[in-house]
Amino acid sequence: MAKDLTTSRVDRQNILNNELALQEIQVSSNIKGILYEGKICLTKNMVAAFFDVEPRTIERYVSDNADELMNNGYEILRGQRLKSFIQCVREQDVPDINVGNISNRTPQLAIFDFRSFLNIAMLLTESENARVLRQLILDIVIDLVNQKTGGGTKYINQRDKDFISTYLQEENYRREFTDALRDYVDMGNAKYAIYTDKIYQSIFKEKAREYREILRLKKNDKVRDTLYSEVLNLVASYECGLAALLKEQSEQLGRKLNNWETDDVFRAFEQLPLWKPLVHSARVKMASRDLALRDAFHQHLEEYIQPLESEEYHRFLGAEGDEIERLMIENEAVLKRLKERE
Numbered sequence: 001m002a003k004d005l006t007t008s009r010v011d012r013q014n015i016l017n018n019e020l021a022l023q024e025i026q027v028s029s030n031i032k033g034i035l036y037e038g039k040i041c042l043t044k045n046m047v048a049a050f051f052d053v054e055p056r057t058i059e060r061y062v063s064d065n066a067d068e069l070m071n072n073g074y075e076i077l078r079g080q081r082l083k084s085f086i087q088c089v090r091e092q093d094v095p096d097i098n099v100g101n102i103s104n105r106t107p108q109l110a111i112f113d114f115r116s117f118l119n120i121a122m123l124l125t126e127s128e129n130a131r132v133l134r135q136l137i138l139d140i141v142i143d144l145v146n147q148k149t150g151g152g153t154k155y156i157n158q159r160d161k162d163f164i165s166t167y168l169q170e171e172n173y174r175r176e177f178t179d180a181l182r183d184y185v186d187m188g189n190a191k192y193a194i195y196t197d198k199i200y201q202s203i204f205k206e207k208a209r210e211y212r213e214i215l216r217l218k219k220n221d222k223v224r225d226t227l228y229s230e231v232l233n234l235v236a237s238y239e240c241g242l243a244a245l246l247k248e249q250s251e252q253l254g255r256k257l258n259n260w261e262t263d264d265v266f267r268a269f270e271q272l273p274l275w276k277p278l279v280h281s282a283r284v285k286m287a288s289r290d291l292a293l294r295d296a297f298h299q300h301l302e303e304y305i306q307p308l309e310s311e312e313y314h315r316f317l318g319a320e321g322d323e324i325e326r327l328m329i330e331n332e333a334v335l336k337r338l339k340e341r342e
Contacts, residue, residue, distance in 0.1 A: 005122040005134050009068065012122045013307035014292040016072050016115055020317055021141045026114055028140060029133065033114070036088050041111045047120060051127040061123050062110070069120070073113035082109055145293065148317045153294040154215065157228045159316050166229040170236040174224075177239035184250035185262050195266065199238045202270045203231065203279055204286055205300035214296050228289060234282045242269055280304070289316075 003011045015021060026040070031050070033040040048055040062069055077085050086106070112120065118137065124130035149156050157163060181191050197207045200223075206214070208223050215226060224232065245265050250257055257265070287301035292308045293316055 003138060005137070006125050010291070010305055010307050012068075012119065013072075015122075015137060015141055016119060017308055017310045018141065018144075018292075018313045018317075019310050020313055021137075021144050022115060022118070024140045024144055025118065025137055029136060031114065031117065033117075034085075034088055034092055034094055034111075036085055036111070040114045041085075042117055044110050044112075047112055047117060051121070051124055051129045053124070053127050057124075057126060058120065061120060065119075065123060069112075069116050072119045073116035074110070074119070075113075076108050076110050078108045082106065085109065085111065145317065154217065154221065154226055156293050156316055157226055157289075160229055162229040163232075166232045166236075167224070170224070170232045170239075173236040173239040173243075176243040180243035180246045184246045184256055185259075186256035187259055187262070191259075191262075195242075195262070198266055199235060199242075202275075203234055203238070203282055204298070205283075206298065214298060215290070215294065216296075228285055230285050231282050234278055237278070238269075242266065245269055293317075 005012050005015075031040065031042075033042040033046065035041075042050070044055050044058050048058050051058075062074065086109075118133075121130045121133045121137070145153060145156075148159075177195075178192055181187075181195060185191055187194075193208075200206060200208055200211065204211070211217075211223055212221070217223070217226065224235075227235070242265070246257065246262070249261065249265055253261075283301050283304040284306055287298045287304045288306045288308055289312065290296040290298060291305055292312075
């Protein structure tokens with residue numbers, strides 16, 4: 001899905017929260033600035049010069065997007081911190097044309113760290129340099145994800161340290177659920193797909209077929225292999241609870257349930273108040289992660305999309321994820337036997 005960084009705050013923030021990508025962008029772009037408190041910083045004049053616009057254009061974008069920019073590293077220096085910055089300027093012999101006419105009598109000075117500098121680049125529509133930098137940013141982000149996932153994000157969920165144990169445990173609850181449908185529901189074999197879809201729709205508002213289309217899964221790809229551990233946990237909770245209720249209701253009646261009775265059990269179960277926060281959390285994680293990491297947009301979950309936090313990128317793209325993926329590849333046969341046990 002094509003991204004327009006100038007219009008989408010979520011897309012901008014997803015990139016700006018991805019510290020791994022920011023490191024690559026800083027190296028590749030080789031943007032020069034003033035080293036201050038261990039970070040590359042630029043003044044308003046330096047930013048305007050880079051993007052070949054007037055300083056007042058930068059001022060207008062700052063005014064219109066103050067909260068976003070301040071959350072991403074833009075700040076106004078005063079007092080002792082301003083004095084220390086001016087000292088850094090002098091020590092690094094930065095020409096006046098780059099920083100403006102500043103001195104110890106200057107009351108305040110706005111600066112952009114590299115993160116907020118990129119933020120401005122994502123907002124500016126008047127600058128060709130900003131457009132070129134935006135394309136570089138998007139290329140690097142895509143390359144980073146492809147590098148970490150071997151060119152495909154289908155199973156990026158499996159780079160999470162919690163995935164393996166959750167996946168194996170969920171199989172047990174899945175078996176309990178399918179056994180309950182077999183033993184306590186008087187319907188044909190279609191009941192397995194029908195009530196699995198009902199679980200998916202209850203949790204993330206999509207049937208298996210819709211989910212497969214959004215993630216562009218192939219015929220032999222299994223939906224559960226692509227689910228995040230938190231979503232798998234919730235699916236398992238549904239399966240475990242429904243299995244118990246189907247058994248209880250069937251034994252009370254002394255016979256198998258028909259489809260209407262089974263639907264009634266399901267409706268009562270999914271409307272229990274305890275599910276509301278769990279379902280909300282699962283929807284946020286699934287919709288937000290899939291957009292940021294898989295470039296997959298769940299239209300029915302659009303209201304739940306949020307920018308990913310920095311730790312989420314480290315979780316799925318960082319060194320720990322590399323190690324988890326290596327272990328899964330090395331132990332693929334063992335994992336398959338564990339999954340198929342009993």
